[in-house]
Amino acid sequence: xxxxxxxxxxxxxxxxxxxxxxxxxxxxxxxxxxxxxxxxxxxxxxxxxxxxxxxxxxxxxxxxxxxxxxxxxxxxxxxxxxxxxxxxxxxxxxxxxxxxxxxxxxxxxxxxxxxxxxxxxxxxxxxxxxxxxxxxxxxxxxxxxxxxxxxxxxxxxxxxxxxxxxxxxxxxxxxxxxxxxxxxxxxxxxxxxxxxxxxxxxxxxxxxxxxxxxxxxxxxxxxxxxxxxxxxxxxxxxxxxxxxxxxxxxxxxxxxxxxxxxxxxxxxxxxxxxxxxxxxxxxxxxxxxxxxxx
Amino acid sequence: xxxxxxxxxxxxxxxxxxxxxxxxxxxxxxxxxxxxxxxxxxxxxxxxxxxxxxxxxxxxxxxxxxxxxxxxxxxxxxxxxxxxxxxxxxxxxxxxxxxxxxxxxxxxxxxxxxxxxxxxxxxxxxxxxxxxxxxxxxxxxxxxxxxxxxxxxxxxxxxx
Numbered sequence: 001x002x003x004x005x006x007x008x009x010x011x012x013x014x015x016x017x018x019x020x021x022x023x024x025x026x027x028x029x030x031x032x033x034x035x036x037x038x039x040x041x042x043x044x045x046x047x048x049x050x051x052x053x054x055x056x057x058x059x060x061x062x063x064x065x066x067x068x069x070x071x072x073x074x075x076x077x078x079x080x081x082x083x084x085x086x087x088x089x090x091x092x093x094x095x096x097x098x099x100x101x102x103x104x105x106x107x108x109x110x111x112x113x114x115x116x117x118x119x120x121x122x123x124x125x126x127x128x129x130x131x132x133x134x135x136x137x138x139x140x141x142x143x144x145x146x147x148x149x150x151x152x153x154x155x156x157x158x159x160x161x162x163x164x165x166x167x168x169x170x171x172x173x174x175x176x177x178x179x180x181x182x183x184x185x186x187x188x189x190x191x192x193x194x195x196x197x198x199x200x201x202x203x204x205x206x207x208x209x210x211x212x213x214x215x216x217x218x219x220x221x222x223x224x225x226x227x228x229x230x231x232x233x234x235x236x237x238x239x240x241x242x243x244x245x246x247x248x249x250x251x252x253x254x255x256x257x258x259x260x261x262x263x264x265x266x267x268x269x270x271x272x273x274x275x276x277x278x279x280x281x282x283x284x285x286x287x288x289x290x291x292x293x294x
Numbered sequence: 295x296x297x298x299x300x301x302x303x304x305x306x307x308x309x310x311x312x313x314x315x316x317x318x319x320x321x322x323x324x325x326x327x328x329x330x331x332x333x334x335x336x337x338x339x340x341x342x343x344x345x346x347x348x349x350x351x352x353x354x355x356x357x358x359x360x361x362x363x364x365x366x367x368x369x370x371x372x373x374x375x376x377x378x379x380x381x382x383x384x385x386x387x388x389x390x391x392x393x394x395x396x397x398x399x400x401x402x403x404x405x406x407x408x409x410x411x412x413x414x415x416x417x418x419x420x421x422x423x424x425x426x427x428x429x430x431x432x433x434x435x436x437x438x439x440x441x442x443x444x445x446x447x448x449x450x451x452x453x454x
Contacts, residue, residue: 007338012297013316013362035360042358043339046319055316059363083352107428109406110340112352113359194427 009051015060019143022061026168027145029054034170036079036118039110064117064172069094072178078117078171082129086111094178097135097185097203101128107195117171123161123227125261126197128189130157131222134230135203138176144169157227179216183207184293186285188278189223198223199266200274202255202282206243208290214238219251219279224260224271231255231279243287248280255279301365305330306374314361321345323361324371332372332401336430343429346402347371353409372401375408383449384408387442395434403429407443417447 014029016022026032033052035041036059044050058064064079067090074094076085085091086102105111105119105128119129120140133140133153140151142165151164158164165171189201200223207216217235222228234254241247256276262268302311305328312327319338324330324347336342338357345356348370376382381389384404394400403426410425411417417425422443426436 007319007322008317010297011317013299013360015362038358038360038363039340039355042319042360045317046338046357055360057360057363106340107343108410108425109343109346109353109355109428110358112349112354194424 007048008045009048011045011052011055013055013057015057017060017062019061022056022058022170023143023145025054025056026170029056030167032056032167034058034121036121037081037114038118039106039114040118040122040124058170065115067091074176074178075173076116076176077173078120079115080117082106082111082114082116082119083108085116095132095176097187097205098129098132100185100187101132101203104128104189104191104195104198104201116174120156120174121163121165121171123157123163124197125160125226126191126199126201126223128198128201128203128222131201131203131220131228133174133176134222134228135205135218135220136176136179137218138174140164140174141172142166142169143172148172150175154230160226179205180207182293183216184286184289186282186287186289188281188285190274190278200224200271200278202275202278204279204282204286206286206290212290212294213240213242219255219282221255221258221275221279224258224275226261229258231258243283243290248283248287251283252276252280299362299365301362303364303366304368306369306371316360316362318361319357320347320359320361320364320369321356323364324356324369327361330371330373334398334401336398336402341430342399342402343406343426344399344402346405346429348405348409351409353406370405370408372404375404382408383453384411384442384446387446387449388439391438391442391445393434393438393442399429399431403431403439407439407446411443411447411450415447415451417443419444 031053035055035057065077068075119127138153140156156164186204189198191198202221205218209215217238219231220228256272260268260271297316298313300313324333334344336344340355340358347356376385406429422440
């Protein structure tokens with residue numbers, strides 16, 4: 001064999017094809033990394049930011065991808081490709097906000113392999129799909145050698161690049177509760193270049209009463225803090241109000257008060273300011289969608 | 295420690311079998327084991343787009359896949375498009391509309407647009423710009439590339 005220059009540090013590759021084999025590997029091996037779509041892990045391997053002893057490839061695992069509609073929820077397999085979500089008529093009908101978000105997830109050349117489960121386990125602070133999971137209070141189904149468990153979205157996010165997944169567990173699927181018919185959404189994010197990591201973004205959902213006041217609200221900000229930030233106090237305050245200019249302004253002001261990360265390129269102050277603008281745009285879009293539907 | 299596997303895949307219509315170290319990514323395998331150096335490597339973390347190829351009909355970054363994961367896959371690289379005596383419509387349009395200068399990004403641009411035009415026979419300028427937003431050119435600029443894509447799309451429609 002020709003001598004090759006290799007970038008990732010040496011590891012042993014495993015490609016289990018059954019739950020039993022996968023759980024056995026997870027129970028037995030140490031310093032492992034699970035490889036889903038590879039659009040975050042492969043860069044980290046190539047640059048040797050991570051150097052696992054074992055890489056467990058999930059791409060041959062049966063039954064880990066697909067979209068299933070329940071009565072009041074939608075279940076998405078962890079290995080479902082972002083491109084397949086983007087093209088799915090079910091997602092278009094039931095979770096149109098996800099298609100708006102996916103337009104910002106990398107590029108079509110990375111969405112072809114990138115998975116929702118990979119995004120939700122890697123947990124880049126700027127990642128759109130985990131932010132939607134937070135917005136919807138999704139539930140994460142995980143399994144491991146010690147059995148299966150469900151993790152609520154509010155417990156899933158454990159800080160910078162850190163999910164609640166244990167070392168010997170794997171994310172199986174994500175259960176997204178659906179909002180009532182007539183609910184509208186808004187999504188907005190800002191990045192310096194198309195497809196880049198967002199500096200700040202916001203997503204919002206509103207369910208409406210017959211008199212066009214707010215029945216239920218959910219607002220999330222991403223890219224600003226290590227985890228997606230839900231504005232729960234504001235969400236409660238908005239109930240019973242109209243989503244008019246004043247309410248949107250109040251929301252933008254609230255968004256600017258969250259704690260923000262600072263790095264050599266983007267200051268916390270700038271992130272906070274952008275967070276306010278993103279919330280303003282997301283809420284304006286949600287209000288416009290409600291008006292169009294009325 | 296060397297973890298190797300034997301893989302068999304179709305590359306540009308030809309079946310290839312090779313022993314690969316499992317940590318080798320697909321772009322290095324194509325370039326170094328198969329000698330297909332048309333696929334270029336810029337950033338090796340999925341941002342620049344130079345290594346874009348078509349895997350099972352979909353454009354993908356060959357630096358973000360392990361070669362071992364391509365076992366059984368159908369791969370198309372820039373070498374599949376045409377050659378110096380018989381350029382593909384897209385390559386010809388690139389040549390005629392000054393869509394390349396140094397050429398480093400070109401193979402990735404071509405393969406992104408090849409996949410895009412197959413799925414979108416009637417693209418507008420905005421859609422083409424979106425399609426190549428994941429391919430970075432640092433010398434020619436994008437105007438010629440967009441023009442070439444429009445011309446190639448029209449020619450492909452005519453030929454179809």
